[in-house]
Amino acid sequence: MTAQHLSNDSVTKTSTWGAVFSMSLCVAMLIAAEFMPVSLLTPIADGLGVSAGKIGQAISVSGFFAVAASLVITTAAGRLNRKWVLVIMTALMLVSLIMVATASSLAVLMLARALLGICIGGFWALATAVIMRLVPPERTAAALAVMYTGQAFAAAFAAPVGSYLGGVIGWRGAFWVLVPIVAFNLVWQLIALPSLPAAQGQSIRALISLLRRPYFARGIAAVIFTFAGAFTMFTYLRPFLETVTGVTVTELSQLFLVLGCAGFLGTWAGGKFADGQVIRLLQVLPVVMGLATIGLLGFGQLVVVAALLLAIWGVMNTAMSIGWMAWLTQNLDDAPEAAGSLIVAAIQTAILGGAALGGTLLDHFGIGATFIGSAILSAIAFLLVGSGQRLLKTT
Template sequence: MIEVALTTDTTVKPAAAWGAVLSMALCVAMLIASEFMPVSLLTPMAEGLGATQGQTGQAISISGLFAVVASLLITTAAGRLNRKWVLVAMTALMLLSLVLVAAAPNFAVLMIGRALLGICIGGFWALATAVIMRLVPKDDVPRALALMYGGQAIAAAFAAPVGSYLGDLFGWREVFWALTPIVAVNLIWHVVALPSLPAGQRQDVRTMFSLLKRPYFLIGLIASMLSWGSAFTMFTYLRPFLERVTGANVTVLSVLLLVLGCAGFVGTWASGRFLKGDVARLLRLPALLMGGCTLGLLFLGGSPFAAGVLLALWGAMNTAMSVIWMTWMSQNADDAPEAAGSLMVAAVQASILLGAVAGGWLLDGFSIRATFIGSAVLAGAALVLIGNGRRLLKPQ
């Protein structure tokens, strides 16, 4: 979720295009809702397509796989195309993806739809920050980014519980159909609100390879992948856990998912307010707290109240994790932010893939508890790699 290619355009910037920023925020909300809606609809989707829950969880992993590829290749593939129309094309792909998923007659069509969504996710996030920096004056960039990421927080808070509730009332296909008119409006909004955004300098792939040769950056990248991999091993298969272990019906499930999502607002606020200076001491916090909550669910998850408390803590740290790791990236790859951003987008999406695949294998091969144990193991590996965080810092 990082910007890949900064423009080299040195012309005078126009007045802030806040309508375009709001259009970007809505696109973010729709991307997050589309990407993770299968989490809240996993059980009925599996039943409707005649697949196992573990197989259906791969609908998330396939989008992650294609997002990894798209995030690394988008600036090269787009060449000198105007970035406005690249973003419009990405949003059109999201619309097509939703239609394919909603109408999918079988598992194969579902996976094609999710693959298209992955291209949209990787392409959009790879360009998002660069576009925001061209829409508003430099002093307004932090506020514009906060507004855009507000779309992510809103979707994280409400998409899963609302999807779960509406899916029970009307069916999982109708939930995906309900998203299509919103994305269609967003597509038109992009065309109207986004100004012309001529392409800047292309991404230099050699810069990415040079970053990977720096031990502190490579270790940090792997540690961040383990942290996110742990999170998505648990999160992708949260509904089966709450159904089987907590005994949650649709109403309780929706409430617990809402608690998790709303806690994300707290995490976003707290990380923005208190994250200052040296970030090394905070790098282990996401894996420590989220891994601890996952273990807590294994022992206390039979109680809806205990599950709610643990999910609130997990949800708050889940949003803070992005701020912590992206701050680390900005402080320790400041000489190559575009290349670092591309690698971080790819790392996050690869972690989604890792989590969904590993969690689904453990669920189908063993049990839902094995999936959560696997999540905790990945968190432990991240903690070992991070240590006190000092070796992940650029030498002074």
């Protein structure tokens, strides 16, 4: 290891937590930008003069571009300083939000969502590797929990706040509200993030080589089934609550708020247990989420029970991301960027696949089949994790 590399490592390991908090804010804005349109789908469709279905398709474009970006970002970025890659991703988010707020057609909206997808995939592919360089190893799990607090915050408040702002200042105004926050975050990153020189250039061959590690390939499979199980259910939670639980619009908002706020407890639990008990955490997550999903099918007619089960599910859902990223830091520390690219691509693919499977089951067999399908996927994830020994590197 060269003296320069040692110097760079020293700078990044002792850098302030301000950089971590700036990444947490970036996460919050990414989640808000990604999911706020869901709560504004109808007014966006009316404003652009197209069907709600087409707007829904335009919104989903970000997911496809996130998958692509997560796979190619480390290769495309080459030896570019990772600080500037993250800054560019935040700048793309800013451009995307402005384009959405000023969109005059469906085509412009889709282009804006594509840019957002690139930002999502690029940021998440690098985020864990950057966190590993910002803090000492013993603080990595805590730093990941801080970063994912931004996700919990946005998940709790993005949809209800977006819906409220849309009613008060219009859907375009709701997106304009995010613009100065992202601009502030861009400046904060410029100031707080230290220089993060790329350790080495990545290649597609390096990604393929990583997948040849049996423990990593098994982990990726478990990631796919874990997240697919979660989003097979979550994507269609609203129709379940409306048709089975029979909630009012007000109760629906309250239940989603309970689900989102539970994520704050999930960030604490993830940070606490991912450090020394990551395998146990990865075992517990799909089991509890699957049981909560089945519990909703059996007792979801009762609003209080549904709220309790959603709170439990929400804790696990947030801890899920922290747990798998902590597993990455502990077992792929020799190739965190390549591993980050693959795991983010796996997560995004699982989200898209889970939503597609859940929709197919819903259309052909009903909401019960959708929830059962989710539980089955979670059970497969648990079997893939197993004792955990086959998820650990041996050298």
